[in-house]
Amino acid sequence: MGEIIVSMQNIVKNFPGVKALDNVNFELRSGEVMALLGENGAGKSTLMKILSGVYTKDSGTMSIFGKNYENLTPRQAQEVGVAIIHQELNMCRHLTVTENMFLGRERVNGVLLKNSEMEAEAAEILSELKIDLDPRQIVGDLPVSKQQMVEIAKALSIHAKILIMDEPTSSLTAKEIEDLFRIIRKLKADGCGIVYISHRLEELQAIVDRVTIMRDGQYITNGDFTSMSMDQIIANMVGREIKEQFPRVSCPKGKKIFEVKNLNAGRLVRDINFSLYEGEIVGFAGLMGAGRTETTRAIFGVDPKTSGQIFLDDKEVHIQCPMDAIKAGIVLAPEDRKKDGLCTKLSIRHNLALPNLDLLCNAMGVISSSKEDQLCAEAVENLLIKTPSVEVNAANLSGGNQQKVVVGKWLARNSRVVIFDEPTRGIDVGAKVEIYNLMNKLKQQGIAVMFVSSEMPEVLGIADRVIVMCDGRITGQVMARETTQNEVLKYATDFEKKQQAV
Amino acid sequence: MNNNKQSAIKRLLGTRGMGAVLTAFGGLVIIYIAFGIIDQNVFSGQNVMNLLRSMSKYLLIGVGQSYLLITGNIDLSIGSMVGMSAMISATMMTRGISPAVAMMVALICCLCCGVVNGILVGKFKLPPFIATLGTMFVTRGAAYMVNNNRNTDAIATGIGKEAGDSFQNFFYYGKTFGIFNTFWIALVLFLVFFFLLSKTRTGRHIYAIGSNVDAAKLSGVNVVTTTIKAYLVSSVCACVVGLILCAQAGMGNMEAGNMYEMYGVAAGVIGGISPLGGTGLLLGTFAGAAVWQTLENGLNMIGAQVGIQRLVIGIIVVFSVLLDVVIRSGNFGKKSK
Secondary structure, three states: OOOEEEEEEEEEEEEOOEEEEEEEEEEEEOOOEEEEEOOOOOOHHHHHHHHOOOOOOOEEEEEEOOEEOOOOOHHHHHHHOEEEEOOOOOOOOOOEHHHHHOOOOOOEEOOEEOHHHHHHHHHHHHHHOOOOOOOOOEHHHOOHHHHHHHHHHHHHHOOOOEEEEEOOOOOOOHHHHHHHHHHHHHHHHOOOEEEEEOOOHHHHHHOOOEEEEEEOOEEEEEEEHHHOOHHHHHHHHHOOOOOOOOOOOOOOOOOEEEEEEEEEOOOOOOOEEEEEEOOOEEEEEEOOOOOHHHHHHHHHOOOOOOEEEEEEOOEEEOOOOHHHHHHHOEEEEOOOHHHHHOOOOOEHHHHHHHHHHHHHEOOOOOEOHHHHHHHHHHHHHHHOOOOOOOOOEHHHOOHHHHHHHHHHHHHOOOOOEEEEEOOOOOOOHHHHHHHHHHHHHHHHOOOEEEEEOOOHHHHHHHOOEEEEEEOOEEEEEEEHHHOOHHHHHHHHOOOOOOOOOO | OHHHHHHHHHHHHHOOOHHHHHHHHHHHHHHHHHHHHHOHHHHOHHHHHHHHHHHHHHHHHHHHHHHHHHOOOOOOOHHHHHHHHHHHHHHHHHOOOOHHHHHHHHHHHHHHHHHHHHHHHHHOOOOHHHHHHHHHHHHHHHHHHHOOOOOOOOOHHHHOHHHHHHHHHHHHHOEEOOEEHHHHHHHHHHHHHHHHHHHEHHHHHHHHHHHOHHHHHHOOOOHHHHHHHHHHHHHHHHHHHHHHHHHHHOOOOOOOOOOHHHHHHHHHHHOOOOOOOOOOOHHHHHHHHHHHHHHHHHHHHOOOOHHHHHHHHHHHHHHHHHHHHHHHHHHOOOOOO
């Protein structure tokens, strides 16, 4: 226990035009959980991809269990016991749980696959981890949180000695996070070295022993977790002091802008009633699968409604499709930036212009490039989008800047209601604050802001009023300043009593 | 024991993609009976034999193309490889070279094309549509050049009537256990490739790279060799179909196999193989090839013109995919997320 199992010295990695890693040092000991911290783009994932053989380093030395590796391949890394759980889910959606767990190292009997043996072993691993899943289920049919658990089970099934987790909890519920931590503690006791990357600093104290901090591709410092304060850690990550993690501005509550009455759309949107007022941010809290995203989709006209009315400035609006909502002035920054929020293969410019083409085109349908330039310049300036130019592909931006582009798409229009669905997921502390400031600015401009988030501290820190959902219903409504996390959690777990079978 | 049996059947029916396969077979039965009602001759033993023989070519092409569709790729060069295989083997036989050698040379040439396709797509990451479009023209060009831009003479002029007949009988005109050899050849290859896809590691990797190539790579799957293997399967299928066409005509035709790659896509798609990769069963391709040939055969029997045949097949291809989409969205609700 405690001996150094991974040692990376002076690692350099260049990508075209960017120095992703500049002389980075990293050490991992057996039986410890090492938090690797830094803002997005700090190079954490790149460093871990080198350790797991996805990328090859340009220079520097890397030794695993005392052996030097120059060009590590993913398969070699697996063989020496390095397993990585990637930030983006990496599952073959069409294959079963078992097939995914054994992908690349299927058991064969000569040429025949030993399916039943693999299934039995998968079932064993899953039950050991207390994950309630049928190994024969198709992964694509599972909810994201379960897919994440499959990914973890897969990593464990190769008997990893070095386990790298890149944002493993971003789509897990509180209970699942608890399960994950239990598993991590068990692995730690078994002598595994664990690298833990997370933006949720508050969860670190439950499991982390040491931290390594990186910034802008450079190694900053490392040390025992207990000997560092949270402020020190944040200051090291950001390179500057962040005054307020949750900046709140107060403004007087104005008139009612938006109202939803008796909205129903499937099992996860049942009898929803709420209103939004000028000058306030309304948070939507709840557990994963509580129906918050579904509610936003039903309002925005993505999913069909079974019943319900929507009023904007006391006039009823009929929303059948997203275009109706946009024309009425209701806009949505969706949960999954890359899937629903952006055309990642298009430039920032094209992304910003896309929902505003009606404003940018002349009568003949020709896009005015000067108007487009103006729109982009305003968006980049107002939102502080960090990019060399607006011609860069949206895919190449960091998570925080992508989120700003998603928001920027809507700000050119005089929107009345802006719905944010998990706007800060997977982005770093500094960028989070910028997103909060943006919401505050909208609030000050008299725009109704609906803010869906699974992170309780930020809901309580930023929203003025919090609506809690559970299992498709609104179960509680509280003022953020007067409530506690416990109260919100109570509402969030307020499941209906299951009817007794007759 | 009964229980065991039941769960095995249940499991088989629950296999992903089985729904589409059953739909295709259901469609096959309906189409067959419908034509049979219009014209009793459709049911005759003679017609069934002909049907089995004519569907064999499409079955083989379909199997080859299905491998690529499942990996999320496509092989546009299949039809041209058919022509090249027919021309190479026929030309060599007219020059008196033994059929065995001629077949081997044709096979080697097709395998080379398969390797090239696989490297271009798997290693150099060319879009498969473009890479195989290139090899499609190159191999068709080769088919023309083999015999100086002319179709060949009868193969019997080179290897003699006896050897020529036995070649033709082996691939096309002969029967074993009362069924044309062509069908047996197709069936054996079908079973081999069915086994390869569903029971072996290579097969599993083929599904995996079609489902999510990045995940497969990060799991240690060798994407390049797996892609090459898939293209090798289609080139083997194309080669054998070329030999069948050569045996049928008794000579080499430069245009042999024209458009076959698309027939392969159609057979696979009718049988529920998703052109987006990751899903589909070869049983579906079997059903797809059978549906197609039953249609063509039935329309022929009732005297429909070629134009009508094409038109109907086009509608069936779109309709079968449409049906699949509608059924799926019905079953799983609006799971647009």
